[in-house]
Amino acid sequence: MKRFAQLFSAIDQSTKTTVKVTALAVYFQTAPHEDRMWTMALFSGRRPKRAVTTTKLREWASEAADIPLWLFEESYPIVGDLAETIALVLPANETSSDRSLSQWINALRDLSAVEEDARKAFVLEAWTELGGTERFVFNKLITGGFRMGVSQKLMTRALARATEKPEAELAHRLMGNWHPDDTTWEALIEAEDASADASRPYPFYLAYALEDTPDALGETGNWRAEWKWDGIRGQLILRDGAHFVWSRGEELMTDRFPELARAVDFLPPGTVLDGELLVWQAASDRPDSFNALQKRIGRKTVPKKLLSEAPVVLHAYDLLEWQGHDLRQTPFGERRHLLETACAALPPDAPVRLSPQLDFESWDDLAELRSVARDENAEGIMLKRSQSPYLVGRRKGDWWKWKLDPLTIDAVMIYAQAGHGRRANLFTDFTFAVWNGNDLVPFTKAYSGLTDAEFREITKWVRKNTLQRFGPVRQVTPHHVFEIAFEGIQASPRHKSGVALRFPRMSRWRQDKPLQEANTLDDLNDMLRIYG
Structure with missing residues (x-):
């Protein structure tokens, strides 16, 4: 785990591709084969199943940190990441573990077969045993939220440097339904005939x-x-x-x-x-x-x-x-x-x-x-x-x-919700409505398309113009009009508006347009007849 935590830090602390590739290449040359396989699996979305619910993890973390659960719950949306929140509230610990990455992953998978008390004891002991980045990585593994700034292409490039094999060949080897449980580093990467699996596709x-x-x-x-x-x-x-x-x-x-x-x-x-x-x-x-x-x-x-x-x-x-x-x-x-x-x-x-x-x-x-x-x-x-x-x-x-140029419609923002990760302190997820007579009917959600500066500006406005709160969602005063771009429209009985959009996003904040000039449900239905 120590070696993998060092790799994690090297990748997380740099935005330079060359630094990330070098760190990965060194890791693939020096780490045990089992750890190499699990590292490739983690970076390509083959994460182990979560053995503990997030509800239990929050309860155990607040207990281990000796803080009330409500304080942990208030902290979580501010931090925006459960693994990081747990790492921040737990008491500092400078110790490290001799267990390898693959040993920790196998131990986590074994938790599904034991009672809750044994799961809790294992997790609390791990938090005591692990410190620093190792503890954070462990939290990532157990929450199932392991994501890093490593693309498949970048990982393939690092493998090519570590093994001296062509990138295209390695990209092909990594395609398909492989898993660390049913293949080895030798069979997947080193073997001369890596095309024995008849089902293996080519990289797209x-x-x-x-x-x-x-x-x-x-x-x-x-x-x-x-x-x-x-x-x-x-x-x-x-x-x-x-x-x-x-x-x-x-x-x-x-x-x-x-x-x-x-x-x-x-x-x-x-x-x-x-x-x-x-x-x-x-x-x-x-x-x-x-x-x-x-x-x-x-x-x-x-x-x-x-x-x-x-x-x-x-x-x-x-x-x-x-x-x-x-x-x-x-x-x-x-x-x-x-x-x-x-x-x-x-x-x-x-x-x-x-x-x-x-x-x-x-x-x-x-x-x-x-x-x-x-x-x-x-x-x-x-x-x-x-x-x-x-x-x-x-x-x-x-x-x-x-x-094709996307279809667009002007809509009114009526609900707002905070984002995640680095945008956890900003309202970035919005619900939009169109007019149906004198009523505003919600018809879609969108969370992309604005700049960071625009998100900060709308966040200040949301905090001052909240009408009601429904958990993390805030109902806001109908005031702002946004141009919503989308790729397609279809009928949907599951939605109150009767329509659903394909790939909706905010293309413009129409601060020049008054509330009353937003589009109507009739406009949406006309688009449905033409493009649906």
């Missing part, structure tokens, strides 16, 4: 948003264009007679989309497709809205009725592996030609469809096509350089997304 290549028109990209003949679909980015993997479906977030979703099992009947083993999972309605021969897909996302098993109402297909737009050969270094134009060949013989009812490319001769032609993207239930246009390889992560230059 991500596009940057085009901030202006594409004129600066040069000759149109060097580029391919296609719709940017509003679905779930995924890879369909066909290997060893089986199929696997992975999301961009490295979640295995095979069981959630059983329709795709039939792909093995139409495509050969050794095929990996990159594309968009969409609900496809055969009657209209077009994708349904993201709202239809949401019904499928959270289900581990899918009933026949839902399979019939919301059938899913993979709209394939790239071919990463063909007949067992990795094609990622092949230029996109050639990969696309192979993809078209592979999809040419697919029957109409196949669970895979070829995503069409858009014909254009000038950037003005493409802009005109982009203007009707919503008619195709698309979010905009993707641009890909014909000669581009399939890279790892987000890279500028070869792939761009030219999204």
Whole structure:
């Protein structure tokens, strides 16, 4: 734990990428193999399950600190982080532990099998045994809130320096459903054949948003264009007679989309497709809205009725592996030609469809096509350089997304709630309403889009204009109008307004606009009819 706590401090105390990479590389060269595996797991979201509820931790921490529980509860929202609050209220302790990171994690996981009294005794003893950063790290592990400023890309770079293996190869090794419980450092990182796991996907290549028109990209003949679909980015993997479906977030979703099992009947083993999972309605021969897909996302098993109402297909737009050969270094134009060949013989009812490319001769032609993207239930246009390889992560230059301008509506702030972490002292989470006659009807929440200075200004106003408190939420005097930007709108019987927005955020604080000129519920319903 001591070595890991030192790594934590080195990363937490610096904003420089070079410092973080160096600290991680040294750690991966010197730490025990089991600790290396758990460090990679923690940094990639594979945290152990929480063995103690936060309610009990707060009670035990206030008892150990000899302060009343109400004082701890008042301190918690000010600090904004439970692990840090516990570390701050406990008496100072300079001792350290000889247990390794993996030993502490295993001990925490064993708590789920013991009675509450034994859990409490273990936690209190750990707080006594651990001091400084080690205690803080322990609190992070037990609260399940372990997050650090380390991206997968940064961690891969550090691993490449520590092992002298190519970054792209390591990124591929780290993809998939691995866990420290079922693999080793040798098998995952050092072994020569790390592709034995047939289900392992390739790291996704991500596009940057085009901030202006594409004129600066040069000759149109060097580029391919296609719709940017509003679905779930995924890879369909066909290997060893089986199929696997992975999301961009490295979640295995095979069981959630059983329709795709039939792909093995139409495509050969050794095929990996990159594309968009969409609900496809055969009657209209077009994708349904993201709202239809949401019904499928959270289900581990899918009933026949839902399979019939919301059938899913993979709209394939790239071919990463063909007949067992990795094609990622092949230029996109050639990969696309192979993809078209592979999809040419697919029957109409196949669970895979070829995503069409858009014909254009000038950037003005493409802009005109982009203007009707919503008619195709698309979010905009993707641009890909014909000669581009399939890279790892987000890279500028070869792939761009030219999204539609967001929809907007002016709304009134009626509730406010404090943020978390460094914004725990600011009101950053707001509820917004539109007019329905003389009443204000809440319809969405938003917490991003303002500058820190604007958040500080609105926080001062909230504190002076609170009408009622409902726990952490404050009802405020209706006064301020904000422009709310969003990507889509759909009907929602769960909301009082009858609508739900996709990706709402605050795009402008309309201090120039009086309360009475905010939009109405009729305006929202008009948008629902047009864009829903």
